[in-house]
Amino acid sequence: MNARGAKLLASSRAAELRSGAKLPPLSHGGGLGRGLPAPERYLPDAYWEDRARRFAARGSGLAAVCSYGMPEVYNRMIHSSQRRALEPWLHVKPGDRVLDVGCGVGRWSSMLAARGALVTGMDLSPTMINEASRRAETKGVASRCRFLVQDLAMLDAGETFELVLAVTVLQHILDPGALRAAVDRMAAHLAPGGRMVLLEAAPLELASRCDTTVFRARQRSEYLDLSSRAGLELRASGGVDPAPFKTWLLPHLRRMPRPVATFATALVTLLSAPIDIVFGRRAVHRSWHAVIVLERTRGA
């Protein structure tokens, strides 16, 4: 980690967490990988730090950022479907500056740095950031990465970027004011001609029955309204996971015993995979998650 990241790591919030502030019970992040109980009260920094401490260093680290109640193969399937959906928008030229907000263990940061981009990854959780930094080192891309501990609602990376990326981050910012501030701060970090790429749970129709204490299934139009307020316009959108089975299952998961929920989630994922692989990107309207590609229409 660079000097700036290290300084931010010492922020009072991080210190509070390190000092053993009470963490919520083990839970999951919502979205595709559900099946375990969410905490009654969501304290974002404590929740994500807890997840990171438990899972970020294990194996691929996907359990920290996808679902920790499910086997590794499940998380790898989620990762593949997200990667397939994002791939058309992740072309970077060597030297392009990329900001990966809510970077988690840095799976996209390292990938883009390996393609030659100069990547800034930022996250609320100090342990996620440590892990992203360690993984970038292991992959030999640390010289093209820097990592910062920050809250997205107050993002200040000190420069602008050709690509600003958020993968399943905004869906975990529940407070409307913080969400608005996050989108504004991301937009303010776009370089002229740059693009912002979001992958979030964003169904076309309102699906609040799928919400949990850590996750909001916002309607796609809400992200578009917020982006438009921030001076961004939609350039393209893509689907991720149009198979309908999991949307049928999601509202019932929290009432199921854990083994049943895990089995049902795995089954639904297996059934969905062929549909999502074949139609994923194109079936934009039916997709539960969406890739939203935005560009600036007016000055920051």
Ligand SMILES: C[S@@+](CC[C@H](N)C(=O)[O-])C[C@H]1O[C@@H](n2cnc3c(N)ncnc32)[C@H](O)[C@@H]1O
């Ligand atoms: C579901 S994980 C996704 C991580 C990463 N984008 C990926 O795709 O692997 C959500 C991440 O967002 C981070 N996060 C949540 N709220 C945040 C906030 N207000 N500011 C910065 N990061 C935040 C969490 O710490 C976590 O690492």
